[in-house]
Amino acid sequence: MNKIKVLCVDDSALIRNILTKIVNQQPDMEMVATALDPIIARDLIKQHNPDVLTLDVEMPRMDGLDFLERLMRLRPMPVIMVSSLTSKGSDITLSALELGAVDFVTKPQMGLQEGMMQYSELMADKIRTAAKAHIRRREGQIAAPKIINSPLVGSEKIIAIGASTGGTEAIRHVLMPMPASCPGIVIAQHMPPGFTRSFAERLDKICQITVKEAEDGERVLPGHAYIAPGGRHMELCRSGANYHVRLNDLPPVNRHRPSVDMLLQSVAESAGKNAVGAILTGMGYDGARGLLELHQTGAKTLAQSEKTCVVYGMPREAVLLNAVDEIVDLDQIAQTILKNIVGQARRI
Template identity: 50%
Template sequence: MSAPIKVMIVDDSAVVRQVVRQTLANAPGIEVLGAAPDPLFALEHMRRQWPDVIVLDIEMPRMDGLTFLKKIMAERPTPVVICSTLTEKGAQATMDALAAGAVSIITKPKAGLKQFLEDAHSDLVGAIKAAARANVRKLIPSLPTIGADGVLKVPPKLTADAIISPGLGTGAGMIGTTEKIIAIGTSTGGTQALEAVLTRLPAVCPGIVVVQHMPEKFTALFAERLNSLCQIEVREAKHGDRVRPGLALIAPGGKHMLLSRSGAQYTVEVVDGPLVNRHRPSVDVLFRSCAKFAGKNVLGIIMTGMGDDGAKGLKEMADAGAHTVAQDEASCVVFGMPKEAIKLGGAKTVLPLERIPEAILAAARG
């Protein structure tokens, strides 16, 4: 048997520390080393035994979580899962933490905290297990849920069929267009990977559609951050937005995003719907719509992330004549989604992260 994942909890809320500790105590393969009310207490404990994963709050006394994260990543890089409130201030601080090297986010409300953390058991356990496998040096997302009654509740793992049917769209092959589309799907480690790719693109490049697994409220801030760093325009997608050169549209958290087509122009649809591959937005949903309505005019790219969301969709794009790319293992934070896409035969090319921008520019040249 492999050694358990050793976890340190750092949160100034006694309720959070208690509930998270109890939750993880019942999770196989996880051992809680300790729970500290602030980073300074945590450091004292961690000097005796260093954890494999840190679950970290942002707003705390004596030393805030962001300062602590930067210290850890500079001195001894360790996977960190941020446990943040869904306030605007908390969301902004969490985005800063992701930019500083945190692996993923678990969101918590300001009210009903204990019940929420009990219901979010599988998200927390899944995030910790993904973080333990993460290559955090490349930084410089779901399992079944347990209800309040303690009964395991396994949601169905729906496919993209729940949102969009497979096959060529009505009339999609009837009107010619030379407009190119870039479709990107990513999850754990993807915020840093997307920044590395999009900041290297010139102001004029094909229109880009992106699914990054991320909760509500965070995608808009993420898009704003990228927009401030990139030559291209980056923003959270709205229903009916046109996909045009020089613009990257990020799927909003909590909604699915699909590519659609009107004549020779591409637009996006932002819709509600069930979780697909236990995600909303889902990469498979976006990729299937790209296969259906763009075919060979799209370049599909799957990057770092846990699980298999996007693997089937990338294969559908490849089968529709699109060129498809998977990020290689060496440059991934978590080699999950690209690995599954490669196994299915959906990736025609496997590239390191630093070569993905040139693949996008090559697609622009046809």
């Protein structure tokens, strides 16, 4: 079996050493080279032809974003950003995902041995996922999708979305065409604490609907999207005629918190056939069982198509469980969701 070739670009010798140790401890991967800045990295990429690049956000001579933008135009490859957990770092990281980075990790926190073991497992998993990712050449600025015209529907309707690797960009593609008249939307995107607020704020600036990080107990309103906070589970609950979100700190489900399964199972229980559920790009199987439960209530269920996924893992698992009514290309998901919502309203 050929090992996954990894190249690390980071100006910190400590981080380079830690990542090298993590990678070389794995039986299926090796660190072929490290570089302290993107200028050195360019020659090393030509020399070693790595499968995955780990890239620091802030570096001397050329920052990570400038390098990533050029790389995705000239030699697209799977890139994992290694980010500092700051407001500036989270914003730059989200920009990197827009430019085509597959995923990101925060820089390791020095200290407990147990924490480093978990970080090593996380890093290795992300490298394995990135090595399988479908990377597309970036051709300049992507045009904003047009807002879809849709009639008003009852407040009992709800849209639920789950995603993981590649999901930040997929969610952006789904939310941007949504009209202000759309039903409330609840979203679980696998993301660590400290990033979901920035993610929601960025989407809120470019979408017609209001996008926000969910708060415990708040009412779900039409024309609003609620993103589960990183590190917390989110559930939908019903109180009379209204939906609310409930946050909790229960243990991870399928190794994730927030968990797509937990969100979709709560939507199945609270909204049933009044919901439309969608599983987008992502590694693993979180969400497949929840989508099946939603499907069994009579709700419409969608999965993103393999050809438009960065990683066709979660959608594939949902399809294999027979939990999916329609497999849809990313640029048609918003329209398909609204078509099904309107169709439900007409049948009632």
